[in-house]
Amino acid sequence: MKVERKLKELGLELPDAPKPVANYVTAVRSGNLVFLSGHGPVKEDGTLMTGKVGTDRTWEQGYEAAKRVTLGLLSSLKAEIGGLDKVRRVVKLLGMVNCTPDFEDQPKVINGASDLLVELFGEKGKHARSAVGMNSLPSNISVEIEMIVEVED
Amino acid sequence: MKVERKLKELGLELPDAPKPVANYVTAVRSGNLVFLSGHGPVKEDGTLMTGKVGTDRTWEQGYEAAKRVTLGLLSSLKAEIGGLDKVRRVVKLLGMVNCTPDFEDQPKVINGASDLLVELFGEKGKHARSAVGMNSLPSNISVEIEMIVEVED
Amino acid sequence: MKVERKLKELGLELPDAPKPVANYVTAVRSGNLVFLSGHGPVKEDGTLMTGKVGTDRTWEQGYEAAKRVTLGLLSSLKAEIGGLDKVRRVVKLLGMVNCTPDFEDQPKVINGASDLLVELFGEKGKHARSAVGMNSLPSNISVEIEMIVEVED
Numbered sequence A, B, C: 001m002k003v004e005r006k007l008k009e010l011g012l013e014l015p016d017a018p019k020p021v022a023n024y025v026t027a028v029r030s031g032n033l034v035f036l037s038g039h040g041p042v043k044e045d046g047t048l049m050t051g052k053v054g055t056d057r058t059w060e061q062g063y064e065a066a067k068r069v070t071l072g073l074l075s076s077l078k079a080e081i082g083g084l085d086k087v088r089r090v091v092k093l094l095g096m097v098n099c100t101p102d103f104e105d106q107p108k109v110i111n112g113a114s115d116l117l118v119e120l121f122g123e124k125g126k127h128a129r130s131a132v133g134m135n136s137l138p139s140n141i142s143v144e145i146e147m148i149v150e151v152e153d
Helices: A002-009 A059-081 A106-125 B002-009 B059-081 B106-125 C002-009 C059-081 C106-125
Strands: A027-030 A033-039 A087-098 A128-134 A143-151 B027-030 B033-039 B087-098 B128-134 B143-151 C027-030 C033-039 C087-098 C128-134 C143-151
Touching: A002 A106, A027 A059, A027 B087, A033 A059, A033 A087, A059 A087, A059 A106, A059 A143, A087 A106, A087 B128, A087 C027, A106 A128, A106 A143, A128 B128, A128 C087, A128 C128, A128 C143, A143 B128, B002 B106, B027 B059, B027 C087, B033 B059, B033 B087, B059 B087, B059 B106, B059 B143, B087 B106, B087 C128, B106 B128, B106 B143, B128 C128, B143 C128, C002 C106, C027 C059, C033 C059, C033 C087, C059 C087, C059 C106, C059 C143, C087 C106, C106 C128, C106 C143
Parallel strands: A033 B128, A087 A128, A128 C033, B033 C128, B087 B128, C087 C128
Antiparallel strands: A027 A033, A033 A143, A087 A143, B027 B033, B033 B143, B087 B143, C027 C033, C033 C143, C087 C143
8 A cells, every 4th residue: 555655645636537438438458557547637636737838738737638638647556456555667758739730748748647646656667668749639628648557567 | 159249339441461572471369379560540541541649640549440450350360270260269469659759658559459358359358468658550550459369179 | 589689680780778858758668568758859960850841841851850769768668677588569640740730641651660660670660550641849849759558477
């Protein structure tokens, strides 16, 4: 329960694991890898953080959105594997920022995910990643992230 | 031949496996995972479904395109592993929709792939996925999807 | 040292392995797979190749950028696994081109990566890939590529 205690110390709470509304699931395990679906930023009140970064939203707001996305990813991961202490390594993030064509600070936005993962998991939280700009995302969410995690047998 | 019988029942036919025109291949197997290249929507007459969703195309047309992409992916997968009944689990899709910056229904479009996979493979067809918006795709195709599949030894 | 000799024959040199400036790393190994972060095109003088393909840059300039990205990826890979002759197979590329909404030649751009990989690794270099258009990338770089490689035990 180390990781979840750490979450509590940071004043953070995992949201309910999101339920996809179609013929897909939030996570699939194959061997020791768990592949997580792209998740969006859900606020504490259950609504989505929306708007394009670079015009409707600042990169700081994008950073917060990336942090919220990460909580949702961890909630789905926990539902899949039973507990977050079974994480052996966060392997890879694809961080997608809904932004204007002239926005260049996608890495600053996706740091909202990377910083939280390293704060929670330490060295195991250090991942490979891409941080890129999208012209649009579902329901106009500001950030979407998919993640690959290596877990214990 | 269960999956291919099911395809026939649905009145669907696998297109010829696409041949890439450069130094890459349509699928690479590593261990029990097959990584499939991004595929585009090829119509029965061999031409491509093109145009941006949200302006040139409706989401319903995008849905059809995603279904056609899936047939191409399955054709490449069959060429790689010999038969579709060797699929143990569809693991992950990255569904990319060529669309306008204000289009927000990428999930509805990519359901064209998800619905067909679950219809064909049942529980094994339930996958993790991301459905996102791209400002442009090769040859202006409407949808491109890449897929990871777990297969039998 | 076969691959590195080949690089020298081509008059190419690996750049210094890039150092990420945040809580992520350039490569994570999980089992026999190495997942590499999205890399950008670094010129020999250490500066970045920037600009949107289709307006600021031609596809030929994009091709060169994709080649430079590949050298950076190989440099990070070498730092992770010790030597490029340990590559068993280049598995998958996600090739992202910073481009205008009407640009349709992403495959020609990403061939800059694919051609070099096959020149260096032969059959082992033939990979699955997607080549897609992004509305923006970090620091306005012209191309970003992430890569999955299977390596020896």
